[in-house]
Amino acid sequence: MPLQNRVSPVGTIETSSSRGNFMGNRGVLHNSAREVKHLFKNKAWITCLLEFKGRQRELMSPGLYTELFFFDEVTAFSAGHRPCAECRRSRYNEFRDAWSRVNTPNSDQVVRAPQIDATLHVERLDGGEKVTWKSPISDLPHGTMFLVDELAYAVCNHSVLKWGFAGYTTVDPDTLPYTVDVLTPSSVVRIFDSGFKPEFHPTALA
Numbered sequence: 323m324p325l326q327n328r329v330s331p332v333g334t335i336e337t338s339s340s341r342g343n344f345m346g347n348r349g350v351l352h353n354s355a356r357e358v359k360h361l362f363k364n365k366a367w368i369t370c371l372l373e374f375k376g377r378q379r380e381l382m383s384p385g386l387y388t389e390l391f392f393f394d395e396v397t398a399f400s401a402g403h404r405p406c407a408e409c410r411r412s413r414y415n416e417f418r419d420a421w422s423r424v425n426t427p428n429s430d431q432v433v434r435a436p437q438i439d440a441t442l443h444v445e446r447l448d449g450g451e452k453v454t455w456k457s458p459i460s461d462l463p464h465g466t467m468f469l470v471d472e473l474a475y476a477v478c479n480h481s482v483l484k485w486g487f488a489g490y491t492t493v494d495p496d497t498l499p500y501t502v503d504v505l506t507p508s509s510v511v512r513i514f515d516s517g518f519k520p521e522f523h524p525t526a527l528a
Contacts, residue, residue, distance in 0.1 A: 325381060326358045329390050331400035331467045331474040331485055331505050332452050335361070340487040342391035343523055346370045346403055351388040356381075358388065361450065365439040369398040374409040393487060394523035396476055400467035400505045402446030407435055420518045425509050445507035454503035459495065465520035466511050468502040475502075478526050489525035 328338040335351070335358050347370070349363025369392060381389050392398040405414040414435075422433045425441070446453055454469060459482065462468065467476045467485065474485040475493065482498065483490040504511065514520065 325356060327381070327388065327390050328487060329392050329397065329401050329403075330487075331397050331476075332469070333361075333401040333446060335390065336487070338487040340393070342397075343372070343394050343521075344369050344392040344398055345372055346390050346392060346398065346406065347387040348390065349387055350385065352382045354384050361447075365443040366435065367401070367403040367439070367442065367446075368406040369395065369403045369410070370406045371409045393485070394526075395521035396465050396467060396523075396526075397485070399465065399507075399510050399520050400474070400476075402442050402507055404435075404438060404442060417513070417518065420513045420516055421509070424512045424516045441509055442507055445509060452505065453507070454505060455508055456501055457504050458501050459498060460500075462504065463511065463514040465506070465514045465522070467505045469505055470498055470502055474505065476522075476526070478522060483526055490523065 324337050324339045326335055326337045328336045328340065328342065330336055346368045348367045351358050351360040351363060353359050379389060392403070405417050407414040418433055418438065421438055422429070426433055459468070459477070462477045464477055464479055467474055475498070476483050476485055476490065482493055482495045484493050
């Protein structure tokens, strides 16, 4: 049986047999029976490589962080995660630098991961519920995800795709409302709008 360790664009942790392109964590979320009991344990929600320096882990080992899996980077950003500063250092640096330019342009200090995490935590959760915000679809940059009737969608170049654990499918944007509930945190959307390109799963480009 597949474990409950797949992250949705809403940030919930689901059970799915589909394999993701990234892993990550939010701390120790499971018990000794490998049951997820917490949504998070810290504010550092990170997205990691599936393989790094040959390290091997047994999933959901007692007392160790809960390995979470993401369909792609677009999904991870939507859920409120950021690149890991260890295994994805160059990507983290790119994201951090874009964050500084867009979200803290008047600061003369280099933004640190805890500052980013604190802002993202406010933008992703309110009392345990996913934070969303309203926007016309036409104003959303490439990589942004949004919700319509409990279904998740992503803006990919000039198209709109419906998200699923098994892949993306194309949709007619005329069937969607003009204004939608945006899932991707607003600080991240500003980064996307500045030219930072999140990585889509290959099914988005098929």
